[in-house]
Amino acid sequence: xxxxxxxxxxxxxxxxxxxxxxxxxxxxxxxxxxxxxxxxxxxxxxxxxxxxxxxxxxxxxxxxxxxxxxxxxxxxxxxxxxxxxxxxxxxxxxxxxxxxxxxxxxxxxxxxxxxxxxxxxxxxxxxxxxxxxxxxxxxxxxxxxxxxxxxxxxxxxxxxxxxxxxxxxxxxxxxxxxxxxxxxxxxxxxxxxxxxxxxxxxxxxxxxxxxxxxxxxxxxxxxxxxxxxxxxxxxxxxxxxxxxxxxxxxxxxx
Numbered sequence: 408x409x410x411x412x413x414x415x416x417x418x419x420x421x422x423x424x425x426x427x428x429x430x431x432x433x434x435x436x437x438x439x440x441x442x443x444x445x446x447x448x449x450x451x452x453x454x455x456x457x458x459x460x461x462x463x464x465x466x467x468x469x470x471x472x473x474x475x476x477x478x479x480x481x482x483x484x485x486x487x488x489x490x491x492x493x494x495x496x497x498x499x500x501x502x503x504x505x506x507x508x509x510x511x512x513x514x515x516x517x518x519x520x521x522x523x524x525x526x527x528x529x530x531x532x533x534x535x536x537x538x539x540x541x542x543x544x545x546x547x548x549x550x551x552x553x554x555x556x557x558x559x560x561x562x563x564x565x566x567x568x569x570x571x572x573x574x575x576x577x578x579x580x581x582x583x584x585x586x587x588x589x590x591x592x593x594x595x596x597x598x599x600x601x602x603x604x605x606x607x608x609x610x611x612x613x614x615x616x617x618x619x620x621x622x623x624x625x626x627x628x629x630x631x632x633x634x635x636x637x638x639x640x641x642x643x644x645x646x647x648x649x650x651x652x653x654x655x656x657x658x659x660x661x
């Protein structure tokens with residue numbers, strides 16, 4: 408364990424079975440947090456829990472679909488029942504559906520909207536209702552994207568629209584609930600070391616070569632780098648950071 412910065416605090420990470428969500432769960436647990444990882448697939452969640460425990464941390468898995476209000480409510484209740492509070496929530500669950508807007512199937516549009524926007528709305532609603540009753544309030548960090556408010560790329564319009572909505576939800580709710588002790592921010596990663604940043608048929612080596620040309624930094628972000636930004640926003644060091652959208656993309660949107 409690297410430190411005890413979050414010792415004794417209860418954390419919820421949605422989309423915790425892989426990628427950024429897994430990295431966030433591991434990073435929180437390494438600093439003393441008790442973590443509930445949530446998602447739709449039991450197997451990948453169990454893998455994350457095993458990795459946390461192997462590193463000496465505390466984590467449990469909870470299967471939940473963030474697009475279903477009853478499952479989100481049950482998820483928040485499960486965190487509180489297990490650990491006594493919900494101190495920090497990271498709303499990371501998301502999906503990508505690509506293609507030019509007029510060619511995008513309605514089913515794909517509804518899927519990306521349900522999970523990326525309605526899922527964040529439902530999660531924040533349940534989390535805020537719980538956190539505002541706690542003496543210490545709570546912290547929410549939403550995972551948005553540099554696509555949307557910050558940047559547009561052909562073939563990503565639907566996804567970009569949902570992530571712009573996440574940023575707007577973050578800023579609006581941050582203003583509404585900071586007086587109740589609930590501090591809300593977002594991170595907006597660019598291309599990171601996840602399968603979502605791979606183009607169709609592209610290998611990791613081909614992605615690395617492409618990013619040398621496309622990114623001012625010359626590479627993708629690691630999931631650990633994104634996780635460290637989330638940890639900062641969740642920490643007491645960011646106590647006066649309210650409603651920000653922290654872009655982590657190697658300068659791609661400059």
